[in-house]
Amino acid sequence: MHIAIQANTQQKELLLQKGIPAGISVSWLVEGMALPVADAYFDFLGTDDVFATVKDQPVFINEVLRTGRQLPLNCIRVNAWNSFLERPVLEIAGEHNRAAGENILRSLNWKYQWVPDEPGFIAARIVCMIINEAYFALGQELSSKNEMDIAMKLGTNYPMGPFEWAEQIGTRRVYDLLKILEREDKRYTPSGLLEKEALQS
Template sequence: MIIAILADDVLKEEWLSKEAPEEVEFVWVDSVRSLMMTEADARFDLLFTTDPERMERLKPADGKPLFVNAVAWTGKVIGQQFIRINAWPSLLRRPIIEVALTDAKQAEAVRSVFDALQWRFQLVPDECGMITPRVLAMIVNEAYYTLGAGVSTKEEIDIAMKLGTNYPMGPFEWSAVIGLVPIGLLLKELGRTNGRYAPAPVLEQELAG
């Protein structure tokens, strides 16, 4: 199986940290155009955005499965030809990768690709934030509310969460790895229908700064 992948250096390193059979060939590309022109059995856009021009180019004419790193956007937003994957930085290293179908007919293609990779996956509902990112975003947001209330510093909050809950990283450390922009975007998308996801004022200030 040949898999074409568009990624930055961070996501490429995380992808390669997962073992895969030698018969699976990875082709690394540097643009959407190259991704779509590459002859492959499956394609992954790990740098996906909903930019109209990008969306227009991401239309496989050969019918091969196209996976996109679309955590905040549901199938209604990105279109049914895509398969959503949770590839936030640090989460690709997890033993199970979250995948959301935008069309039930995509299930067979997902199984085929992940069986070839010998990677485990979990189908999750086609909802904004999937599962893990939504939980992480809320943890980070609560940490920013705590910071804004003057309860403690970022460093102290990180230490407390690692020691008290056995998290691998504190919320601020995790937000630095993932990036505050995708976390803020997810919170704003979730906040459209549920006010409890509204970004903390200090988080919004950092995003604006």
């Protein structure tokens, strides 16, 4: 089996840590490189136009904001935002190409979980809501960023505090997801302070 992967340096290191089994060859795509023939394609940069000419093989794309209805039918969404690709189980979503996608991921020995095809998957939706609540608290001067980060890590055993997570993901991405989720539920309305930081980043 041959797969083609577009990823940045950090993502490549994480994927190599997950392991590439014997019998699977990989083309690591770089800018200007001709698109190879492959059994599957992975776009961890989330630039989907790179694989626009691929129509039949599954294309796994790092797409947290848009749903499968907004992507070509052969695309399978993956939550590969910073700090999520490190997790032992990949969140994936899509209504099409499920059998082919599962076959590829099983061949790679990568653990995965199908989740509803909705913006934010499950994990990013929850984390961004936590980040937003922390920004509301910061705006009310209830505590400092550092104190809230420490409290969350000690109190919940999470790997990062809300502001550390926001920095890892990128405040603009957090804000963009919340604005999409806000359309269906006002609980996701971004805090004014988060909006200000996101639009300045």
